[in-house]
Every structure is written in structure tokens, then in C-alpha cells.
Amino acid sequence: MAEEKKAPAFKKIMAADMMKKVMANHFYDLNNAAKTGSPKVAWCTSVGPAELLRAMGFLVYFPENHGAVLGATRTAMDYIPLANAVGYSPEICSYLTSDIGAFLKGETPLSKQYKEITSLPKPNVLVYNTNQCRDVKDWMQWYGRRLNVPCIGIETFRNIGDVNEDAVKAISAQIKALVPTLEKISGRKLDIDKLREVVGLSRRCTDLWKQVLETSSAIPSPFTFFDGTIHMGPAVVARGTQEAVDYYEHLLPELKKRIADKVAAVEGERHRIYWDGMPVWGKLRELSTLFLEQKTCVVASTYCNSWVFTALDAKDPFDSMARAYTELFIVRSDDAKEKYIERMRDLFKFDGILFHDSKTCPNNSNNRYGMPQRLAEKLGIPSVVIHGDLNDLRCYSEEQSVTQIEAFIEQLEGKK
Numbered sequence: 001m002a003e004e005k006k007a008p009a010f011k012k013i014m015a016a017d018m019m020k021k022v023m024a025n026h027f028y029d030l031n032n033a034a035k036t037g038s039p040k041v042a043w044c045t046s047v048g049p050a051e052l053l054r055a056m057g058f059l060v061y062f063p064e065n066h067g068a069v070l071g072a073t074r075t076a077m078d079y080i081p082l083a084n085a086v087g088y089s090p091e092i093c094s095y096l097t098s099d100i101g102a103f104l105k106g107e108t109p110l111s112k113q114y115k116e117i118t119s120l121p122k123p124n125v126l127v128y129n130t131n132q133c134r135d136v137k138d139w140m141q142w143y144g145r146r147l148n149v150p151c152i153g154i155e156t157f158r159n160i161g162d163v164n165e166d167a168v169k170a171i172s173a174q175i176k177a178l179v180p181t182l183e184k185i186s187g188r189k190l191d192i193d194k195l196r197e198v199v200g201l202s203r204r205c206t207d208l209w210k211q212v213l214e215t216s217s218a219i220p221s222p223f224t225f226f227d228g229t230i231h232m233g234p235a236v237v238a239r240g241t242q243e244a245v246d247y248y249e250h251l252l253p254e255l256k257k258r259i260a261d262k263v264a265a266v267e268g269e270r271h272r273i274y275w276d277g278m279p280v281w282g283k284l285r286e287l288s289t290l291f292l293e294q295k296t297c298v299v300a301s302t303y304c305n306s307w308v309f310t311a312l313d314a315k316d317p318f319d320s321m322a323r324a325y326t327e328l329f330i331v332r333s334d335d336a337k338e339k340y341i342e343r344m345r346d347l348f349k350f351d352g353i354l355f356h357d358s359k360t361c362p363n364n365s366n367n368r369y370g371m372p373q374r375l376a377e378k379l380g381i382p383s384v385v386i387h388g389d390l391n392d393l394r395c396y397s398e399e400q401s402v403t404q405i406e407a408f409i410e411q412l413e414g415k416k
Contacts, residue, residue, distance in 0.1 A: 074393070124185055239307070
């Protein structure tokens, strides 16, 4: 009788238990604020001015993080049609449509994970930054109208090459312009020293997160893109806090020990791939298993690096926030993006690129205007494009994607 083939084993990162506590504390603090009315709560886009909000005493909630939870728990499809029914197109961001749909139904998967949480905290203010896309502004404005809450934000330039001082000053002025409204809502004046402290903590967090991600430059890699989508949580929801810093100070030594001990995240690593675009949240486990079986490590991504803000500077909080949030990959021109990917190739020594063409996230789908072909021509980097979506699994064909990925890895094997 043929011996049954064993599935490859995932290697647990021990720091994950601490990460779960950081995330739980984030949601419990928000839940307590919802019950007591204190402290006040600001909803913020994920790459918005969270440091300013924290410095002014707000707890900060990120609807995009909730959108990712809806995708990862595969509940998004229960809610997207409800947002479509109130006028939001199936073509726009499925974070937005799944989150609004869940709100309309009065449900959240957080209730199953954290038993005390029955609903999301009502905001006292909504703050956006369009550095990601237009959708985040429309998303926040919908809640502003629905909940009768002030909605304010920053309009970021698009398709930027080099981020020059004119751009920095223009965005910095917009961040400063938020202060009077936030002071009125919070009932306190901005303390510039507190802002410097929070920006300093964000910078420490981002430096540590960058070091975590760059452990994957080791061969074999101790860490994968799929690990990154989980362990980025504190960098997203808790940047500007000591808790986020403490977490990455705990995680980093574990990964460094893996490097020293030659512990590979993917046993028998033969190929190294760069993931460009959004995760397919509802299929992370299946995709991670597929790459394990193929002895292929997805060593780096544009997505996880989106929370690396090396421009942050506590000595110059407003201008450095403006620069950090305008240097974001998604904001940049294709030329700047291609130079960035070249630097990533030199650092992580990957063999090829997987472009995820996400149906409802065109701003984070970089394959649509010839980039894969240009990178192949200029740098000799082969690539594959899979079609899917961040949350809407109707847009994703698992069979087709698996076939494409396996064929691509065979191509890389042939090159070896």
C-alpha cells in the first residue's frame, strides 16, 4: 500500500503568542472606550496620521484592519452584497464593501474571537489620507454621514517620482490644518512634546519591523510573506505605542536565532519569490501550503513593507510624517516603483515576482501597465500574474492560480 504523503509542516514563531495579546489588548481597549465613552475614539485609514491622533489622546481604530479580518475569516462574502445594495459598486475596494456590509448587518467576526466584543466602537472623529486610494475617503465619508460624525483628512499627491520639499510642505500643512478640529473634539490642546514622543515610538517600531522583514534576506529565509501578513498587526494598529516596540524587540531575536541556526521557514528552500500587490486574505493558508510543498519561499513583498516609515523623525514631527506617508510605495510613479523593486531584488535575492492583480484594488495592482515586461527586460526578472482579490473570493480561481504558480516554479527550476 502506497504511503500517504505528509503535508509540509509550518514552523511556529513563538512570539506569536505575545502578538495575539497585543492585538487583543487593542480591541479590548476600544471596546471599553465604546462602553464608557473615554478615551475618545478616532477612526483612521491605515496609513493616516495615527501619531497625531494618539498624541491628542484618542484611541485609534483602523477600518482597513477590520476589512482584512473579514477577508481572513472568509466572512466578507456575507456582507459585500449588502454594501452593493446601498449603491457601492462590486468593482470598488472589497475592504470597503465588506466592512460597510458588516456594519449594516450589525456583525463583526471580532465577536467570535473576543467574546466581550459585541460591536465596533463608535468614532468621535473620522480621519483619512488618500495616499492609498480615493476609496478610503469615500469609506470614511459614508460613516461620517451615517453616524453624524466629523470627517476630516489629507489629500495626497499621486504618481510621485522623487518626494521633494514642495510636496512635503504641502502635506505637512494639511496635517497641521487638522489640529484645530481635533483639539475641539478631544477637548485638549496639542502637546508638541507628546507628539514628538509618539512619532519617536513609531520610528522605533518601523525600524524594528524593517529589521524583521530584512531577516528574510538570509539564505535560507527564516520568515515568509505569509508570516509577515500576521506579524505586521502591531505595526498597523499599535504604531506610536510602547507595546508595538516591545513586540518587535521580542520577535527580532527569535528570527536572528533562526538565521544563526540555519532554520528555514520553508524546509529545503530552492526558490525565492517576491509578492507584489495585496494578499488574497481568504486563501493565505492554502497559498502558504502550496509554496511550502514547492520548496519556494515568498521572501518579501510590497504589502508588508507598506508599514516601514524610515522618514519619521521625532525632532520634526509634522514634516517627517508628511514625508513618510508620501513616500509610500502605492503613491509613487512606476519608475520609482521599479527602482524600489530592483533594490529589493538586490537585498532579498529573489528569483522571480508574483504579481497579484486584485480585481477591486487597482491602486495596489502593479501589473496592469507593463511593469512585469519592463522588469523582465531591464533586470531579467521573470514573473507570473495571478488574478484574484483581497476579500472577494468570487474573483479568485484557486485551480487556475495553483496551475499558474506551479508552472512558474517549474520555469524557475528549469533556469537553475
